[in-house]
Amino acid sequence: SQTIHQWPATLVQPVGSPLSLECTVEGTSNPNLYWYRQAAGRGLQLLFYSVGIGQISSEVPQNLSASRPQDRQFILSSKKLLLSDSGFYLCAWSPPTVADTQYFGPGTRLTVL
Amino acid sequence: GQNIDQPTEMTATEGAIVQINCTYQTSGFNGLFWYQQHAGEAPTFLSYNVLDGLEEKGRFSSFLSRSKGYSYLLLKELQMKDSASYLCAGSNDYKLSFGAGTTVTVRA
Numbered sequence: 519s520q521t522i523h524q525w526p527a528t529l530v531q532p533v534g535s536p537l538s539l540e541c542t543v544e545g546t547s548n549p550n551l552y553w554y555r556q557a558a559g560r561g562l563q564l565l566f567y568s569v570g571i572g573q574i575s576s577e578v579p580q581n582l583s584a585s586r587p588q589d590r591q592f593i594l595s596s597k598k599l600l601l602s603d604s605g606f607y608l609c610a611w612s613p614p615t616v617a618d619t620q621y622f623g624p625g626t627r628l629t630v631l
Numbered sequence: 632g633q634n635i636d637q638p639t640e641m642t643a644t645e646g647a648i649v650q651i652n653c654t655y656q657t658s659g660f661n662g663l664f665w666y667q668q669h670a671g672e673a674p675t676f677l678s679y680n681v682l683d684g685l686e687e688k689g690r691f692s693s694f695l696s697r698s699k700g701y702s703y704l705l706l707k708e709l710q711m712k713d714s715a716s717y718l719c720a721g722s723n724d725y726k727l728s729f730g731a732g733t734t735v736t737v738r739a
Contacts, residue, residue: 550725560731561729561730561731561732562718562720562729564728567725608673616661617661617725622674624672
């Protein structure tokens with residue numbers, strides 16, 4: 519069966535500091551991978567998605583970036599965090615087909631102070 | 632995006648039925664997903680409709696009308712553990728566009 523991991527679970531960072539969140543998937547090959555952000559009391563905002571190694575599509579221009587160095591690894595980064603980057607960051611995977619079900623990792627709760 | 636619209640909050644009594652409506656723009660639409668999200672947790676998949684009609688899964692059913700850009704999630708025999716946010720999401724190629732979610736509160 520497939521498993522998706524995210525770490526860390528919670529993170530408190532000062533404004534201007536860098537960020538690296540990691541997501542890995544087990545039990546599947548060539549998954550589609552996604553990063554979402556959910557602000558408090560808000561819906562899910564798609565940040566990036568990837569349909570293969572080295573292929574990243576950005577949905578929202580901002581100070582975040584994503585990379586996919588391996589087939590089942592997806593990393594979300596920032597060089598300098600802003601207060602507005604606080605939120606619940608969720609990684610998701612789906613089978614390598616169009617419009618298939620996405621399955622979410624446990625999430626990382628980021629607070630920028 | 633799909634411009635997903637769903638009510639913000641609903642309240643119902645334990646054992647009752649609640650219907651959560653969702654409307655979306657039909658351009659570029661592939662299918663309609665419903666997810667459940669308990670407070671502080673990640674969303675979990677409930678249902679997927681790609682054809683018109685009703686899909687039933689135990690106490691939960693989901694309906695889709697592609698021509699009307701309309702879906703609903705029906706929760707029957709409500710239990711306290713059903714108190715959560717329910718997210719409607721439209722798919723377009725590889726992406727999902729989520730609504731803001733409907734918070735359902737089940738009262739004893």
